[in-house]
Amino acid sequence: DAGVIQSPRHEVTEMGQEVTLRCKPISGHDYLFWYRQTMMRGLELLIYFNNNVPIDDSGMPEDRFSAKMPNASFSTLKIQPSEPRDSAVYFCASRLNTEAFFGQGTRLTVV
Amino acid sequence: QKEVEQDPGPLSVPEGAIVSLNCTYSNSAFQYFMWYRQYSRKGPELLMYTYSSGNKEDGRFTAQVDKSSKYISLFIRDSQPSDSATYLCASRYNNNDMRFGAGTRLTVKP
Numbered sequence: 417d418a419g420v421i422q423s424p425r426h427e428v429t430e431m432g433q434e435v436t437l438r439c440k441p442i443s444g445h446d447y448l449f450w451y452r453q454t455m456m457r458g459l460e461l462l463i464y465f466n467n468n469v470p471i472d473d474s475g476m477p478e479d480r481f482s483a484k485m486p487n488a489s490f491s492t493l494k495i496q497p498s499e500p501r502d503s504a505v506y507f508c509a510s511r512l513n514t515e516a517f518f519g520q521g522t523r524l525t526v527v
Numbered sequence: 528q529k530e531v532e533q534d535p536g537p538l539s540v541p542e543g544a545i546v547s548l549n550c551t552y553s554n555s556a557f558q559y560f561m562w563y564r565q566y567s568r569k570g571p572e573l574l575m576y577t578y579s580s581g582n583k584e585d586g587r588f589t590a591q592v593d594k595s596s597k598y599i600s601l602f603i604r605d606s607q608p609s610d611s612a613t614y615l616c617a618s619r620y621n622n623n624d625m626r627f628g629a630g631t632r633l634t635v636k637p
Contacts, residue, residue, distance in 0.1 A: 459627040518570035
């Protein structure tokens with residue numbers, strides 16, 4: 417398996433624009449997590465899904481953030497409208513049983 | 528207070544040294560304990576995984592969990608420059624999400 421695949425790897429956008437981050441989990445994994453990493457706050461959980469159903473979205477910072485998982489092989493994290501303070505590295509991870517595997521991340525810069 | 532506390536360092540050691548990385552946690556329900564290694568501009572990769580208290584060894588790496596004191600440790604023997612990375616501890620209970628420490632940045636100097 418190719419591992420967790422995220423796209424794009426880098427995204428630069430202007431404030432106010434919509435941003436969509438994409439994730440393809442490892443086949444067969446039943447949990448999917450979205451994290452955000454910054455120097456100040458470290459790795460923060462935004463939302464996670466179990467069998468495509470959102471379980472806990474309490475980490476989503478504002479209504480500007482939304483996440484979907486329409487099927488077992490695809491998830492999106494959308495920010496609309498984006499703001500400079502959303503600049504961070506966003507990671508997707510998937511898990512089956514015990515071990516969680518991370519993607520390479522999307523580095524988002526909002527100018 | 529974060530559920531998992533970790534000194535962010537940085538920590539710098541000479542090649543061949545024994546490295547000790549530590550975390551504390553506050554949630555007594557945590558049962559699963561992980562160490563992830565993250566190289567610069569890469570995603571975290573799972574290094575060690577333990578369930579409940581005890582030790583686990585894998586090559587030069589040893590993970591220890593002491594649930595009585597809520598203390599998590601990772602030891603690296605004969606450290607190498609290639610071990611230079613950020614090390615993140617994480618904990619969870621049941622099928623819930625992981626809670627991460629802040630990460631400790633380690634540099635092993637040749």
